[in-house]
Amino acid sequence: MKTLYIASLALCAILLGTACSKDILKEESPSSLTAEQLFKDKSGFEYALNGLHSQVRMYRAGQPSDPTNNLMCTQAVIGVDNGYGNYRVALIDVFNLYGNYYSPSFSHFDMVFEWLYQTINAANTIVNRAEKAEINWTEAEKNAIVAEARLIRAWCYRHLTYLWGDVPLTLTESSGTAIKTDWERTPVSEVRKTMEADLLFAEQYLPEVSASDIRLIKGAAQHYLAELYLATGEYDKAKTVATRVVANLNYRLVTARYGVNKNNPGTAFSDMFLSGNSKRSEGNTEALWVIQNEEQVIGGEANNIMRRSWVNRYETFKVGNNNISPFPVSEENGGRGIGRLAPTRWAMNLYAANDERGSDHIWRHYYILRDPTKIPTGTNPRTGVPYKLGDAVYLPTNTVEKHASTGNPAWPSTRKWDNTSKLDMSGAVQYNDQFLLRTAETYLVLAEANFRLGDLEGAADAINALRARAKASSVTAAQVTIDLILDERSRELFSEEDRRYALVRTRKLVERVKLYNKAAAPNITDRDTLLPIPQTVIDANLTKRMPQNSGW
Amino acid sequence: MLTSLSLKKRLLCFSFLLVFAPALLLAQRTTVKGTVKDESKNTPLAGVSVMLKGSGNQGAVTDDKGVFSLSVSHPNDTLIFSNVGYATQEIPVHNRQVINVLLMLSSSSLEDVVVVGYGTQKRKDITGAVVSVDKQRLENLPNSNFAQALQGALPGVSINASGGGAEGNSVSILVRGRKSVLASNAPLIVMDGIPYNGYLSDINPSDIASLEVLKDASAAAIYGSRAANGVFLITTKRGVAGKPVISYDGYAGIQEVSNLPPVLQGEDFYNFKLTRLGIGGFRPSELENYGQKNFTNWLDLATRKGSRVQHTLTARGGGNNFKYYASLAYMDVKGIALNDDFKRVSSRVNLEANLTSWLTYGTNTQLTFNDRSGEEATFSSVYTMNPLATVYDSNGNPTIYPIREELGVSNPLAPTLANSLNNSYKFQTTNYLQVKVPFIKGLSYRFNTGADYLGRTTNTYWGRNTATGYEKKGSLSQGRSIERNLVLENIVNYDRSFDKHTIGFTGLYGYEYRNSSTTSVNAEDFPDDVLTFYQASVAGFTKSSTSFEKETLLSQMARLNYSYDSRYLLTLTARRDGYSGFSEDHKFAFFPVAAVGWNITNEKFLSNIRHLDNLKLRLSYGSVGNQAITPYQTLAKLGGRHYVDNDRTAAGYIPISLSNPNLKWETSSQFNAGIDFAILNNRISGAIDYYDTKTHDLLLKRAISPVHGMDEVTQNIGKTSNKGFEFAVNSMNIKKKHFTWSTNLNFSLNRNKWVDVYGDGKNDTASKYFIGYPVGADFGYVYDGVYQLTDDTLKTPLGKVGAGYAKIRDVNGDNVINESDRTILGKIEPDFVWGMANTFKYKNLSLYIFVHGVQGREEPNSLMSDNNVSSDVRYTTVVKNWWTPTNPTNDFYANRIGATSGKTVPIIQNSSFIRLKDVLLSYDFSGNLLEKVKLSKLRVYVEGRNLATITKWKGLDPEFSSQTTIPLQKEFLVGISISL
Secondary structure, three states: OHHHHHHHHHHHHHHHHOOOHHHHOOOOOOOOEEHHHHOOOHHHHHHHHHHHHHHHHHHHEEOOOOOOOOEOOHHHHOOOOOEEEOOOOHHHHHHHHOHHHOOOOOHHHHHHHHHHHHHHHHHHHHHHHHHHOOOOOOHHHHHHHHHHHHHHHHHHHHHHHHHHOOEOOOOOOOOOOOOOOOOOOEOHHHHHHHHHHHHHHHHHHOOOOOOOOOOOOHHHHHHHHHHHHHHHOOHHHHHHHHHHHHOOHHHOOOOOOOHHHOOOOOOHHHHOOOOOOOOHHHOOOOEEEEEOOOOOOOOOOOOEOHHHHHOOOHHHOOEOOOOEOOOOOOOOOOOOOOOOEEEOHHHHOOOOOOOHHHOOOOEEOEEEOOOOOOOOOOEOOOOOOEOOOOOEEEOOOOOOOOOOOOOOOOOOEEOOOOOOOOOOOOOOOEOOOEEEEEHHHHHHHHHHHHHHOOOHHHHHHHHHHHHHHOOOOOOOHHHOOHHHHHHHHHHHHOOOOOHHHHHHHOOOHHHHHHHHOOOOOOOOOHHHHOOOOOHHHHHHOOOOOOOOOOOO | OHHHHHHHHHHHHHHHHHHHOOOOOOOOOEEEEEEEEEOOOOOEOOOOEEEEOOOOOOEEEOOOOOEEEEEEOOOOOEEEEEOOOEOOEEEEOOOOOEOOEEEOEOOOOOOOEEEOOOOEEEHHHOOOOEEEOOHHHHOOOOOOOHHHHHOOOOOOEEEEEOOOOOOOOOEEEEEOOOOOOOOOOOOEEEEOOEEOOOOHHHOOHHHEEEEEEEOOHHHHHHHHHHOOOOEEEEEEOOOOOEEEEEEEEEEEEEEEEOOOOOEOOHHHHHHHHHHHHOHHHOOHHHHHHHHOOOOOOHHHHHEOOEEEEEEEEEEEEEOOOEEEEEEEEEEEEEOOEOOOEEEEEEEEEEEEEEOOOOEEEEEEEEEEEEEOOOOOOOHHHHOOOOOOOOOEOOOOOEOOOOOOOOOOOOOOOHHHHOEEEEEEEEEEEEEEEEEEOOOOOOEEEEEEEEEEEEEEEEEEEEOOOOHHHHHHOOEEEEEEEEEEEEEEEEEEEEEEEEOOEEEEEEEEEEEEEEEEEEEEEEEEOOOOOOOHHHOHHHOOEEEEEEEEEEEEEEEEEEEEEEEEOOOEEEEEEEEEEEEOOOOHHHOEEEEEEEEEEEEHHHOHHHOOOOOEEEEEEEEEEEEEEEOOOOOOOOOOEEEEOOEEEOOEEEOOEEEOOOOOOOOOOEEEEEEEEEEEEEEOOOOEEEEEEEEEEEEEOOEEEEEOOHHHOOOEEEEEOOEEEEEEEEEEEEEEEEEOOOEEEEEEEEEEEEEEEEEEOOOOOOOEOOOOEOEOOOOOOEEEOOEEEEOOOOOOOOOEOOEOOOOOOEEEOOOOOOOOOOHHHOEEEOEOOOOEEEEEEEEEEEOOEEEEEEEEEEEOOEEEOOOOOOHHHOOOOOOOOEOOOEEEOOEOOOOEEEOOOOOOOOOOOOOEEEOOEEEEEEEEEEEEEOOHHHHHHOOOEEEEEEEEEEEEEEEOOOOOOOOOOOOOOOOOEEEEEEEEEEEO
């Protein structure tokens, strides 16, 4: 018996000697990823870059609080001279009514602010860890990755500085052991110095062109660098850098018909916006930065709601004496839209008759009667005879934008974002690739730089390069003013550019809204040039008061 | 680490030693026989347990003639006679061979044995705050889970439903107030000695024999790290020695909606929309329906008359060395929400066998099958669904788009069309070996194991007859989840009495491991709908994901109970726990508690005072912990943000959470002072408790500046305090030969507040943590009535407004309404809560009435807003007293867009209520009739639940945290209980 006791004692000693409670309690999470696990090799850094691109793409997606309706970039495109909100809902109220609605507690401002800093932190993580990590890569490979991250970081600070002015500058990966409650608003000038360094680095190390549609290229860095110099008033540098893009044949303007719709009616300008024509690999030389989407591919479904936001609710447009709505949601009509964002009347009236940028390939001014069971009664004012199948029913041209409780469906819309899901033609989301930036915008940066330098000829040349492509008549040097440049930007880049930023940079926001945006004109004030710092940011700065922008 | 290892070693070795140890022969034995009878009726008592004192489990049970037989080894041994509902007696053998005993009905609960965790104690020996639930709450009542039974029934235990529904699982349980913010406030549930993880509804309430709640540190500390929010100890029914008792209990009943908020219907909705938008705001389809007076009351369509049926069959019995309890139950609830069905089949086998004189084996094993198949109507949108929308198409099927112009509005009845399979199987088994250690009297060892497995399958397919399926050409989601839990415990017990000293020691070394994994598949784009959720392989697009989570706990505990002369009681407890979810340097924490008790009535100087049957003072102080956060919060995690390159996925990741290398336990220091009393021959008894709990190192998801790239991080920060007072009294108001009236009353109040947030005395507005105010207090603008025609509306703190606009209080008086005018709103914590049960018995007829209430609570009413109609008045809203020029009220602002000047202005209402929860009328047949039909028990009963509620709240229900959920149901049941 005694032997048995000893044997059992020995047995349990062996069993227990092998296990330690520290090991038993070790925290292991096989199904989630940490930075230490990811940033171990080059492909880990590339995964992180993909994450950054996915973040950038959210600019044209719905923000988290109402992803099918609240477009992230709303603040850049309405409440300005060429865009207004054609609906009554919180996010629209803000940019038509300003005043009380434009408040630090408005959640959309939080969403945009947080999304940008989330992206900055992701970029900082790449930049910081590339320096620290022992990775098996060449200096060139490393620099290309860091350059892409730094370009995106600068792109985020560009949004932040134009929207809020002075903002906290953070260039290091956030850590749970270093939570800050005393952030300071870094002066814009300092933030811009960092942006300049980032963009110069990106310009140096990004390739001029890339075989991959996913990689960023030098031209994008140069464009934003040139635009930055406009903002800092370094017009010489702006001109030099912009010229590098404009002069680079790799980035030349698209001047001829090409691609998927080449043999159907259209223009060189409108070809660029078609699905299948946006990327450089698809023949688009003008593309400097393209965001990619793809239906039914993981990573491809990014909740892009540009078309949904810009296309109007034509299915509720009422025509004829019998007041019927004859236009169903269809691919021909652009897919389904909720028309919350709309051009101002002024923006639509900017085009001369022959300007291809104002053509029916880019703008929707009419719909065609296709349903024999839905023919309006009465006379079609366009033909002078009763409505009949196949008629184009034109939208009225004598109305002005106003802040209406239900949107005005009898209002034209841009076709730049037309695209429908193959699964559900009425679906909210679209899946085509889209420009974030094209060389045309660099021409307008160059025009602005030349104008500021007093080189009106140079400014006119830059503008005329775009006008020639659009088959519009040239402008003379004498005609060039800052307003003309802003007008030209609207003609060329309507709904593509961050309109508010151009107006803020040229100090024209309030003036031109009062002139051209009838919905917001009575309401906008100088205060509204910048967004209020989100209250959550102020509230979370526990140990140091963060000053609000003036006027709140 | 060393100490823990060596203790573990010692305990485990000990268990080996015992397993291999030879059985010891006992000394020469004699047999004692006798009959046990009821003292008042002089009838034999079956099933009385007869135990040899100090022998642990060795004993016998009386048969149906009340006869027992037991062998004793020593003429001076003492026998213990105990039976449920009777006072336990100890009778020395004194060389007798026949002992006849009369047992008295126990008038006092002091001798009741109470489960206290890792053992039992007599109530008179307890130093902590322990309450037992009245068994009446667990029987013959329509409870889907035990939490429903406890609502209002125990002082200091607050149970709130967030909404209605057939399963009734959406309840939150709070013991003595909200201490934690991020960490769970839910108590630890221990079933048959093993921590229970899972749905409340997986436990059949009718299997529960007793339910105790450990409220203070003294009682709960043996569960150390998880005891801060109290501990619920559930003991399931055991076998009772004697002839088999086979019972059936069944009831059936109906359910109906108890209350609905007044939603604007038909004509009224039309007028509301007309006022708000004008005729141009209507969609053509709305006007068509209006023209034809084709109004839809969605609430009527989405609710139904529900039903509830339950059948329970149990058998219990056993002999001297073997006892069993087995049950099989079926429950079928059809809730009042359309398609809200819940079915449960549960079975349980509890066995205990004395394998040898020193070794006992037991198992408690439960199998549960739950069927939640069927998707109920979308209640959140039923309350606001447009009355001018079209419910059914020309074929009588629910429309895909009820407002044909609005593709964003789907039919709230659509879920009833989805193909749904939602099943879960739970297997839970606890097994133990108990060893009476030879040579050392009073020492025993127990090896406790618990294992459970929950497998859940959810398959849903949305066909083309629903908006979801129409838009995706069929949409499928499948989920499989598995949860596993393993507990191993080594427990040593030592109980001895020397003269007037009684010592009890319990030592524990335990290990707990839990993991869960989930696999899900979402797919869309199918050729047709025929194969429903069995066609993932032909989907146009499939997404799948898998997740895994595990956590581990290591625990050591020691408890010492000492009493002197049953007058002075002392309990010392210490527990040390290690949890995997905390950071490397903070895995372990230590929780000590001390408690004293004084049975004053056992003092000689009180022995002459009549009518004072019990007076006991209890004091305890100590600390307990809370680890209830999900694992992996110490890690800085990356989240998937995938991108695409042409048609190929480009996997992408960004940082989504911050690490916290210092994450550790949340600790509560609890002080408790209590008095137990009984007077007038135990006709009135009760307990009064005062407590003061301070919780520090709170686990908080603290709001941080979004500049970090995330807006929150989990940290140990802040202090909260809960102070409270509880009072429970049981009173036999009238005790006549044929009539009795007794009352159970409980009352509790709790005062909860933030003591500090970051150690600097400052609030955290971003996180809504306000020092001096309760956790979770509402914060915002104060509604201050309506601007009237006589007011100057051009210059107000809100700027230019119109008559009929909402006034917002200018809290800081600076004549501008901005963020600094936000303040604490309402009163989330009630003044007090109470519950009262009255039982009237006349001969065999019994009437039980249970009422509970919440007093002095004010909360924002989410229904009191017009914003939910959306800007184009797509939805309807609740009827309000709107301001109009001819109705210059301050109740509610005008029906117009912008009437709140773009601000959210919650309207606060009193959410106090008194609810008639249960009325149960039962009749127990007795005497000759029972004998004729050869039954030992026959009861018939009718029950009504939620029959009436008194409240000023204008909404769905003052108790519910959501006002747009499935309504509370009224229930009416008839039932029968039969025992052979």
